[in-house]
Amino acid sequence: MAVVTVSRQLGSGGTYVAMLVARELGYEYLDRQLILAAANRAGAPEVALAQIDEYGLLRLMPAAEAHSAYLRAVATIMLEAAERGNAVIVGRAGQVVLRGVAGVLHVQVVAPIEHRIAAVMRRQNTDKASAERLVHTADRRRLNYLRRNYNADWLDPRLYDLVINTGTLQPQMAARIVVDAVRAVEQ
Numbered sequence: 001m002a003v004v005t006v007s008r009q010l011g012s013g014g015t016y017v018a019m020l021v022a023r024e025l026g027y028e029y030l031d032r033q034l035i036l037a038a039a040n041r042a043g044a045p046e047v048a049l050a051q052i053d054e055y056g057l058l059r060l061m062p063a064a065e066a067h068s069a070y071l072r073a074v075a076t077i078m079l080e081a082a083e084r085g086n087a088v089i090v091g092r093a094g095q096v097v098l099r100g101v102a103g104v105l106h107v108q109v110v111a112p113i114e115h116r117i118a119a120v121m122r123r124q125n126t127d128k129a130s131a132e133r134l135v136h137t138a139d140r141r142r143l144n145y146l147r148r149n150y151n152a153d154w155l156d157p158r159l160y161d162l163v164i165n166t167g168t169l170q171p172q173m174a175a176r177i178v179v180d181a182v183r184a185v186e187q
Helices: 014-025 032-042 045-052 064-084 113-124 128-150 171-186
Strands: 003-008 028-030 087-090 104-110 162-165
Touching: 003 014, 014 028, 014 087, 014 104, 014 171, 028 064, 064 087, 104 171, 113 128, 162 171
Parallel strands: 003 087, 003 104, 028 087, 104 162
Antiparallel strands: none
């Protein structure tokens, strides 16, 4: 009964790696539905929309009380998932919220900037300049999210048990490494 948190850089393939891990292990996969569930629990649907807006295009600024209630609900949902076990949690500062919880493996998926920009260009069917802006905006938003809400540095390798570079490893190999690590933690 393990839990895996996955932090990822936009364009690194981290979401795909997390999905492969969940599928291989038969684990529950929590990504955007965690955001929606937390916003519903907090009674703050506007926070869900602001959180899903990864690129900041909508420029939503929910009220401070709604945001605080949302953060508490996220933590509660993550802790409930950790109690149940057998879950892969993507994003939302799981590496901080569940730090120190037994049976939780924290993973960060990274890749070189050129690799990430090329991946976003392909996925979004956009030009290089637009993809570069999207990558930098997503990085800044993730960095600010952890700094503002948890006083943590998103890229601090000490927050993670594994940091995997998909610029050198294919997503399937990255997922295999995570699965093997989970199985080692479970023993």
